[in-house]
Structures are given as structure tokens and as C-alpha cells.
Amino acid sequence: MKKADIGLIGLAVMGENLALNMESKGFTVAVYNRSFPGEEGVVDRFVNGRGKGKNFIPAHSIEELVEAVKRPRVIMMMIKAGAPVDEMIEQLLPHMSPGDVIIDGGNSDFHDTERRVKEVEAKGLYFVGSGISGGEEGALHGPSVMPGGSPEAWPIVKDILQGIAAKLDDGTPCCQWIGAGGAGHFVKMVHNGIEYGDMQLISEAYSLLKNRKGLDNDEMAVVFEEWNKGELDSFLIEITKNILRFRDEDGKPLLDKILDVASQKGTGKWSAIAAMDENDPLTLITEAVYARMLSTLISERGEASNLYPEPVELGENLYVEEIRQALYAAKLISYAQGFSLILRASERYGWELDFGTIAQIWRKGCIIRSVFLQKITDAYKKAPELPNLLFDDFFRIKIQAALPSWRKVVAEGALSGVALPAMSSALSYFDGLRTLNSAANLIQAQRDYFGAHTYERVDRDPGIFFHTNWTGEGGNTVSGTYTV
Numbered sequence: 436m437k438k439a440d441i442g443l444i445g446l447a448v449m450g451e452n453l454a455l456n457m458e459s460k461g462f463t464v465a466v467y468n469r470s471f472p473g474e475e476g477v478v479d480r481f482v483n484g485r486g487k488g489k490n491f492i493p494a495h496s497i498e499e500l501v502e503a504v505k506r507p508r509v510i511m512m513m514i515k516a517g518a519p520v521d522e523m524i525e526q527l528l529p530h531m532s533p534g535d536v537i538i539d540g541g542n543s544d545f546h547d548t549e550r551r552v553k554e555v556e557a558k559g560l561y562f563v564g565s566g567i568s569g570g571e572e573g574a575l576h577g578p579s580v581m582p583g584g585s586p587e588a589w590p591i592v593k594d595i596l597q598g599i600a601a602k603l604d605d606g607t608p609c610c611q612w613i614g615a616g617g618a619g620h621f622v623k624m625v626h627n628g629i630e631y632g633d634m635q636l637i638s639e640a641y642s643l644l645k646n647r648k649g650l651d652n653d654e655m656a657v658v659f660e661e662w663n664k665g666e667l668d669s670f671l672i673e674i675t676k677n678i679l680r681f682r683d684e685d686g687k688p689l690l691d692k693i694l695d696v697a698s699q700k701g702t703g704k705w706s707a708i709a710a711m712d713e714n715d716p717l718t719l720i721t722e723a724v725y726a727r728m729l730s731t732l733i734s735e736r737g738e739a740s741n742l743y744p745e746p747v748e749l750g751e752n753l754y755v756e757e758i759r760q761a762l763y764a765a766k767l768i769s770y771a772q773g774f775s776l777i778l779r780a781s782e783r784y785g786w787e788l789d790f791g792t793i794a795q796i797w798r799k800g801c802i803i804r805s806v807f808l809q810k811i812t813d814a815y816k817k818a819p820e821l822p823n824l825l826f827d828d829f830f831r832i833k834i835q836a837a838l839p840s841w842r843k844v845v846a847e848g849a850l851s852g853v854a855l856p857a858m859s860s861a862l863s864y865f866d867g868l869r870t871l872n873s874a875a876n877l878i879q880a881q882r883d884y885f886g887a888h889t890y891e892r893v894d895r896d897p898g899i900f901f902h903t904n905w906t907g908e909g910g911n912t913v914s915g916t917y918t919v
């Protein structure tokens with residue numbers, strides 16, 4: 436019997452579409468789904484339904500699945516992140532052989548992937564943790580794929596993963612080896628964080644256009660349509676235009692009927708936590724996560740809006756182009772922050788990531804796909820060691836050009852009571868970064884005053900620490916330097 440090129444576990448939305456994508460590229464796929472109560476028969480329904488007449492081999496147990504795949508075997512899991520992944524690895528290992536590869540294509544926590552790579556390698560097998568972005572449609576027609584883990588696995592899985600990935604116009608696949616350990620899932624996590632940031636920025640622009648400019652949904656759709664023709668050209672701007680035009684069955688805009696509570700599965704939060712762990716100010720993405728959290732406080736929001744009523748009034752002195760500039764400038768900051776986090780993690784974990792290639796992988800197929808990402812690839816091509824994208828000429832020129840509008844929009848939001856957490860926190864970050872003599876001297880003085888935490892002096896060499904007996908009552912004992 437013909438053996439499969441790959442075995443796929445998990446026929447939910449993403450798994451099913453990925454299986455169809457693989458098959459359409461000429462690969463034979465063995466498919467298996469765990470039989471949870473109520474989910475029996477998923478495999479047969481698939482091979483007799485969407486998979487009918489195609490090169491699929493149905494498997495009804497782990498043994499059958501592993502047996503159906505040619506060696507070295509590649510088994511890909513498209514299952515819920517967390518404990519189910521560990522359980523599935525445990526079930527797979529006794530049936531697989533040294534040199535085989537297990538791929539986790541879910542949104543796993545990169546710490547888990549780091550651990551799993553070691554655990555699976557200890558058994559003589561290889562493990563790949565791959566970010567896959569693009570939703571249902573991307574999975575079917577070409578996602579952006581971010582594989583990392585055991586480097587030995589890459590030559591084995593390369594043809595399949597690059598085969599199913601989205602392609603740039605010149606045919607370059609949006610899938611390259613990211614790096615060792617949890618690098619693939621880390622990069623996917625930051626992708627999702629950036630996705631949160633982009634969505635928050637777009638929603639802030641929407642809020643200004645709607646509440647301050649008084650545009651209706653069709654008028655806003657025209658604005659986003661125009662924006663999508665220029666430097667903001669991206670998937671998320673495009674779908675925003677479509678969403679604004681979408682009508683419910685009664686002919687009224689569906690968007691207006693959707694409750695203003697934004698949920699999350701946690702990858703944005705993971706990005707914020709990772710940034711804290713790296714001491715990296717990922718302010719915009721973190722604000723975007725907080726904004727979703729704040730949106731869920733529905734009863735508090737109701738009460739606060741009664742206690743502090745201040746309806747937003749229409750304002751003449753704000754232009755659509757200024758809102759576009761503010762959105763664009765803040766987006767530049769968000770990507771600069773996201774890549775700064777990737778750089779720090781790369782250094783800490785020794786991943787030796789190629790930042791230009793990461794931006795290129797995101798050019799097509801994924802949720803944050805945009806024309807703008809090419810500028811990031813160009814920046815790293817010019818200067819692979821760039822510590823911050825804001826030092827690149829393209830970023831500098833664009834930010835300087837947008838700055839007056841950006842400042843005005845943030846001020847306008849504050850004066851009129853429109854919450855702009857992402858646009859304004861990005862501006863604060865920018866102003867903080869470009870301030871040579873900041874106010875942190877006062878914080879150090881306070882720390883030393885109340886806790887003898889010491890300080891360095893501008894008139895002495897760095898690395899020499901001083902303590903002052905500020906009140907005349909303290910002693911000379913100083914506090915140690917440590918991080919909890």
C-alpha cells in the first residue's frame with residue numbers, strides 16, 4: 436500500500452484545511468482525529484466529504500497513523516495548545532522511531548516548545564514547533580509558516596512546509612527555518628502581539644472617524660479603502676473596509692450590532708509577559724492587551740459612563756489624513772518594539788534569528804501581511820545588526836513627517852475624551868526614547884532616599900555606585916542590586 440508523506444492529527448478548522456492544502460500540493464496525507472465523545476467518525480466524514488477522491492489515508496488509531504507514514508516519519512499535530520500536546524507526544528513516542536519528526540503547528544507557548552524539543556530529542560527523534568498564521572483561508576490556500584526546533588528536522592520537513600506556504604510574487608515561500616528551540620513559536624507569538632497592536636490602532640482610528648468626525652459606516656469604508664491603496668495597504672485594513680460595508684439581514688450595518696467586548700486567547704498577553712521578562716518596553720502591544728481587558732469590564736464601564744458623562748462631540752479641527760498619519764506612525768513604533776523583543780529573545784536564547792527573513796515570511800499569508808513589511812526586510816538587509824528599527828532611515832523619515840499629525844491626534848483624543856491607548860502610548864515611548872536627559876534621576880534619588888538603593892553619577896564613570904545619607908539618620912549600609 437502507498438505510504439503517506441505526512442501524518443496529520445487534528446481535523447478541526449485549521450487541521451482540515453492544512454490537510455487539503457498539503458494534498459493539493461501533491462502530498463499524500465494520513466489523517467487522524469482523536470475520538471472525543473461526540474466527535475467519533477470525524478476522520479471518515481472528512482475522507483468521504485471534503486477529502487473524497489483525494490490522496491488521504493484515514494487512520495483510526497495512533498498506531499494506524501504512524502504505520503501509514505513513510506520513514507523518516509513526519510507527524511504534524513494541529514490540536515489545542517497546552518496539556519493535549521504533551522499527552523499526544525507521549526502517545527506518539529512509543530510508536531515512532533529515531534530520526535522521525537513530530538511537528539506542533541498550534542499556538543503553543545514557546546517555553547513549552549523549548550522543553551519539548553529537548554524531551555523529544557532525548558528519545559532520538561526531532562521536534563518542530565511551528566507558528567502557522569492566516570486563519571482558515573490561509574491554512575487552505577497558503578499560510579505564513581514559522582518553523583523552529585530541532586535543526587536536523589528542517590531538511591526533512593522543508594518541502595512540505597514550504598510547499599503549503601503562501602508565496603511572494605517572485606515565488607519565495609513565506610516559510611523559512613526560524614531557529615532552534617522555541618524560536619518558531621516565539622516569533623509567532625510576537626506576530627500575534629503585533630496583530631493585537633494593529634487591530635487596536637485600527638479601532639482607535641475607527642473611534643475617531645466615527646465619534647469625532649461623525650462619519651457613517653459607508654463613509655468610513657471609503658476612508659479605509661483609500662488607506663488600503665497607500666502605505667497602509669494590509670489585510671487588516673482591507674477587512675475593516677469589508678466589515679464596515681457588511682449588512683445584517685435587515686439591511687443595517689452588522690458592525691453596529693456587535694457587542695463592544697474584545698476577547699483573546701492569550702498570545703498577545705504572552706508577548707507582553709515575554710517583554711517584561713526581557714526588560715523590553717513593548718508598550719503598544721501591551722496597551723492593546725489592556726484595551727481588550729478593559730473592554731470586558733462591561734458593568735464597570737456602564738457605571739463609570741454614568742458617573743463621568745462626557746459625550747464626545749464632533750470636532751472640525753481634525754482631518755482624516757492626520758488620523759491616517761497617527762495610525763501609520765504608531766504602527767511603525769509597534770513594529771520597532773516587536774522586533775526589539777525578538778532581538779532580545781534571540782540574544783538570550785542564542786537563536787541567531789534573521790529579522791529580515793522574519794518580516795519577509797509575514798509579507799503574505801498571515802494576518803498582519805502588508806506592503807510595509809518589505810521596508811523592514813530592506814532595513815535589516817542594509818544593517819543586519821540594527822538595534823532598533825527607528826534608527827533606520829525609512830522609519831526616521833516617515834516618523835518625522837507624521838509627527839505633527841500624530842501629536843495633534845493624540846492631543847485631540849485627550850481633549851475630546853476619546854481613548855487612544857495605543858496611539859498615545861506609542862507617542863510616549865517615542866518621546867521617552869528620544870529624551871537624552873530624562874526624569875529617571877529623580878526615581879533613583881527616591882530609591883536611594885528610602886531604601887539605600889544607590890545611584891550612579893553623571894560626573895563619575897558609569898558602574899560606580901553612590902549612596903547618600905539623605906536624612907542624616909540613615910547609616911552607610913547600602914542595599915544589594917538584584918532582580919526579584
Ligand code: 6PG
Nearest residue numbers: 568569570627699700701702802
Ligand atoms: C493567526 C492568528 C491566530 C489567532 C487568532 C485569534 O495568525 O492566524 O493570529 O493564530 O489565534 O487570530 O487570536 P485571539 O483570540 O487571541 O484574538
